[in-house]
Amino acid sequence: MSKAISLQTRLIKTSLFSSMLAGGLALLLFTGISLYQTMQLQDQLMDEIADMLLMSDLSTSSGQQVDELSDEFDIQYQLKDRQQVLSESNNFHLHNSSSKLPNHVSEGYSFIWQDWQLWRIYSTEDAELNMSVWVLQPIAERFKDLAQNVMLYGLILIVLWFIQWLILHFAVKRQFKVIHQLSREISAKSADDLAPIHQQVPELKELQPMVWQLNQLLQRLEYSLVAEQRFTADASHELRSPLSAIQMRLQVLKRKYPELDQDLVSIQNDVNRGTQVLENLLLLARLDPAHTAQLPKSEMDVSRVINEVMQALQPFAAEKNIQIETQFAEHLVITGNDKLIFSCLRNLLDNAIRYAGQNGHVFIKMQQKQQRLSISIEDNGQGVTEEVLQRLGERFYRALGTKTQGSGLGLSICKKIIELHAGEIQFSRSAHGGLKVELQFPLPIQH
Template sequence: MLFDSLKRRIVLLCIVALSVIWLGALAISYLDARKEVRELFDAHLAQAASLLAAQSGAELEEIDTDHAVDLHKYAHSVSFQIWNAGTHLGLHSANAPATALGTRDEGFSDREIDGVQWRVFTSWDQERENLIYVGEKVATRDHLLKEMVEHLLQPMLYALPLLALLLWLAVYLGLRPLDRVTAEIARRDPQRLDAVDAIGAPSEVRPLIGQLNQLLARIAESLDNTRRFTADAAHELRTPLAAIRAQAQVAQGSHARDEQDRAIQQVLRGCDLATHLIEQLLTLARLDASSRPACEPVELRALVAEVLAEVAASAVNTQVAVALEEGDSLQLQIQPGLIRVLLRNLLDNAIRYSPAGSEVSVAIHTGNRNAIIDVLDSGPGIPADQLERVFDRFHRVLGSAQPGSGLGLSIARRIAEIHGGSILIQPREEGAGLRVRTTLPVR
């Protein structure tokens, strides 16, 4: 299309702008020139009338106007009349009409005679015996102004195509760095995600190249995360699948009923572990691919109570008590399904690592326009140098005998981040265990 090209758009807009400015200047010049030309012609008429008035009556009668030679192409458009006593036509130019040219006894006037418009200056001679009219055809003045406008327009008609060509050349040369960047990107292999060279690019293009390089960096990081995720997922799935296969072979090769039952129980346990790992992987994949979720108003304390009720059975099996501390109700704009996953992962970890007979508690409070959820356990804690690493995918604390995928905290942090919040792990101020603090903004 016409405006699809940046070069054509710039050239056309410049030509239109110059044309508007040129035409505006031409209109102003024309109006000013018309005023000056009319004043100049009026001055000539007044001057001619004063020269005729300065001559004596006898001298004027001796002038032969019938055989006078026109010395200029516009001479026939100027006429004069001398009326004796203002009533009888005396000396006059050959092209003067028989009717009095003017309509006034003194000064300038306009009159139409036989379809011809005249501009006339009227004056008496010194003795006030002769009334002198000197007139000029208005058509001659208009013709001169028309020629003046044409002469002003002609350079524009020749200059605009030349100007358009020069502008096109200037725009082409000015946008060559952008063409170079376009060509470089077009030649790139899909796997090449290194930064585009901005050396030599104009300052207007550098922000675009900078944003493009940032996008390429984010894409490269996303691809690297995807590759690591795929490799780690394959590695983590290999372990429970190998265990399931081994136990299935034991059950297949055993003839003792008790040994077969134990092997089948191990197969089922391995299937549960594999299922849990796959669910965690799918959840993490969905979180990585999504942007901010669709939120809705949720009463946070009621949601936490529901999740505590869901994990109560597993807590009873490990002889761990769960409790929700007293506090005010608080309504948040959140995605309840994702926050439920976050809370369940944190509570599962707390219950799994807490010793029998201990308690896992949840406290809810506010601070700095944030909702704060603290999950406190009585477990062995985490070494200080690994407090941040536990959020890495598939990371397990060395020496831990508890089963798990190493994805729960990664998923919880990602859910908090897409809600605009964060998760922080700290040792408890009193006694053994950890405080896992989730901060969510109150909107």
């Protein structure tokens, strides 16, 4: 079974992802624009420093201003007259004799890789004064402030995404209240309530087609249930009447033609079996596990019900000389419908007597296991295969090769009765050789 996906979670993730994608693109755009503006601004600053070095008297305030700009933006400069250095910054990167400016650097702006870092270089010269200027700045210095701004912008984005997640979580959850209310209204539907579903205000347009289809389905289901109930009532009346008439005619024929008694007994058994099948089918149709609250229940002594079942089936057990051995725990009471429990236990015990064989044994054990009542019914009949165990409880299923008669509905009825009582039924091989059926019922909470 595939794992269910929350639509609410998916909507939140999709909205947040789209916002993060837009924020990431905005961050990249901001970084690109800021990088371009920073490069332009720093290049203009290098150009102004070069102009000030060529045109101003460095012994005046202009020289002091150049030094202040150089220190503030980590810009290094060198002013030369032919081969003689007229002025240079204190931290000029290529001030020693072992390092020289590369010859391939042309006038204007360019980049060089020197001492394991990238430098921005601006060079210009004044032909009239026969002087040249070199201005250098490490690229890392330009990115320092830019990196701080990008980090600040990214931190703001993370905070905004977190706030958006909170808003989306509560906003989407609030909008889903309509869907949850619709889900509760659908789950509350039963065979007794198939009225159309109405959306809560405000109505969601996306849900209107689904609600309309559900209402159409409920309407068709209501028609089907009414038709089924009518058929059940008609079938009950129409089938019971001819079966009762056949039984009456058989009684008349037995008295009128005693020599045909043996043949008529076989017909009588077939009619009785047909009557039993009919009663079982009608009982299955009436049992509905969805209506457990409407089932009349009361506290009942299980040992008393078992004794009544044994008394009812005693003639059948005596006919085959079946020994029924019991082991009861005293004063075990459950809350249930005594008539249905009686029918369930009668079916199981009747099944055990049928399959135990001549001179067989049936074992009934009742005990308390934690907060549950356990009832096991076993017989010493022929062993059952794993395939038979898997199919026990199916309607009309009877194991092949058995000579016992039955409708194949008894265990199906038992399963439904156990479901109505929130219990469990398990089939397994008996240690005595036949089938073991174990029932478990919840015990009432002691106050």
